[in-house]
Amino acid sequence: MGFFEKLVAGLGKTRDNIVSGMDSIFHGFSRIDDDFYEELEEVLIMGDLGVQATYDILDDLKAKVKEKHIKEPMECRELLIESIKEQMDIGETAYEFENHTSVVMVIGVNGVGKTTTIGKLAGKLRAEDKKVVIAAADTFRAAAGEQLKEWANRSQAELIGGQEGSDPASVVFDAVAAAKARHADVLMIDTAGRLHNKKNLMEELRKMNKIIDREFPEAYRETLVVLDATTGQNALQQAKEFNDVAEITGIVLTKMDGTAKGGIAVAIHAELGVPVKYIGVGETIDDLQKFDADDFVNALFERPKDDETSEEVSENK
Numbered sequence: 380m381g382f383f384e385k386l387v388a389g390l391g392k393t394r395d396n397i398v399s400g401m402d403s404i405f406h407g408f409s410r411i412d413d414d415f416y417e418e419l420e421e422v423l424i425m426g427d428l429g430v431q432a433t434y435d436i437l438d439d440l441k442a443k444v445k446e447k448h449i450k451e452p453m454e455c456r457e458l459l460i461e462s463i464k465e466q467m468d469i470g471e472t473a474y475e476f477e478n479h480t481s482v483v484m485v486i487g488v489n490g491v492g493k494t495t496t497i498g499k500l501a502g503k504l505r506a507e508d509k510k511v512v513i514a515a516a517d518t519f520r521a522a523a524g525e526q527l528k529e530w531a532n533r534s535q536a537e538l539i540g541g542q543e544g545s546d547p548a549s550v551v552f553d554a555v556a557a558a559k560a561r562h563a564d565v566l567m568i569d570t571a572g573r574l575h576n577k578k579n580l581m582e583e584l585r586k587m588n589k590i591i592d593r594e595f596p597e598a599y600r601e602t603l604v605v606l607d608a609t610t611g612q613n614a615l616q617q618a619k620e621f622n623d624v625a626e627i628t629g630i631v632l633t634k635m636d637g638t639a640k641g642g643i644a645v646a647i648h649a650e651l652g653v654p655v656k657y658i659g660v661g662e663t664i665d666d667l668q669k670f671d672a673d674d675f676v677n678a679l680f681e682r683p684k685d686d687e688t689s690e691e692v693s694e695n696k
C-alpha cells in the first residue's frame with residue numbers, strides 16, 4: 380500500500396465520523412438556510428475540528444455561497460473541501476530545516492509515539508543521504524534510551540547519550556559537539572515531556588536551548604511537538620500546554636491510522652496557528668510523511684489523488 384492508500388484506509392473511522400455526517404446533510408437539505416449551516420456546524424464540532432476551525436470553515440463557506448450565488452446544498456461539498464484545504468495548507472517553507480544544518484527538538488509526553496517518530500524521521504533524512512545525530516535527552520527512563528538505540532541502528536543515525544539518570548543538558552552538550560565534529564546535517568533531540576510539572580519542564584527546555592544557542596548558534600532551529608491523534612481533544616490540550624512553555628514550530632500527529640479523531644489535525648492548526656508538519660499512519664519506518672493538505676482532505680473525502688474536478692475548482696477560484 381502506498382502512503383496515500385494507507386491514509387485513505389487509516390482515516391476510515393474519521394471519515395465515518397465527519398464526512399458521512401456532512402454528506403447526509405448535503406443530501407438531506409433541499410435549500411441552504413440557517414438550519415443547514417447549524418447542522419453542518421454540529422457535525423464539524425462532533426468530528427473534533429474544534430470551534431475555531433469550524434467557524435472559520437463555515438464563514439468561508441457562507442461567503443463563497445453568497446459570492447457564487449449557490450442554491451444547491453450539494454454544491455457546498457466541493458466548496459467545503461476547498462475551504463478545509465485552504466485552511467490546512469502549509470507550503471514547502473514549513474520544512475526549511477531539512478535544507479539547513481539544523482537542530483530539531485522533539486517534545487511529547489510518554490506513549491504518544493515520540494521515539495518512533497524520531498526513528499522514522501531519521502530514516503527519512505538518511506534516505507536523502509543526510510547525516511543524522513540523535514541525542515537521547517529523555518534520560519528518565521532506561522527503556523526510552525534502549526528503544527531509541529534500536530531506531531538509531533535501523534535508520535543508521537548516530538546516537539549520543541541514553542544513560543538513565545544522566546543530565547539532559549549535558550547529553551545535549553555532547554550531542555552538539557558530536558554533530559559539529561561529524562558535520563551532521565540534522566541533530567535531533569529526544570526530550571522528556573512531563574507536563575504535570577510545567578515549571579521543571581520549562582527549566583529543562585531552557586537549559587537545553589541555552590546550550591544550543593551558545594554552542595551551535597549557526598544551526599537552524601525547529602521544535603516539534605508529537606501528539607497522539609487518537610486522544611482527540613486531549614492532544615489539543617497538550618499542544619496548548621506545550622505552546623505555553625516552548626516556541627513550537629510544528630506538530631507531528633501520530634496514530635492517524637484507524638482513529639475516529641483525525642479531525643483534530645484541523646483543530647490544532649486553527650487554534651494554535653502552528654502547522655501540523657508530519658503525520659504517522661503506522662509503526663514502520665515508512666509510515667511518517669509530510670503533512671499534505673490536499674492529500675489529507677482528499678483522503679478524508681476519499682477522492683483519487685489526481686482528481687480533475689479538484690483542479691477545476693482551484694482554477695476557477
Ligand SMILES: Nc1nc2c(ncn2[C@@H]2O[C@H](COP(=O)(O)OP(=O)(O)OP(=O)(O)O)[C@@H](O)[C@H]2O)c(=O)[nH]1
Pocket residue numbers: 487488489490491492493494495496523526633634635636658659660661662666
Ligand atoms: N498505529 C500506530 N502506532 C504508532 C504510530 N506511532 C507510534 N506508534 C506506536 O505507539 C507506541 C508508542 O510509541 P513510542 O514511540 O514508544 O512513544 P513515546 O512517545 O516515545 O513513548 P515513551 O517511549 O513511553 O516515552 C508504540 O507501540 C509505537 O509503535 C503510528 O503512527 N501509528
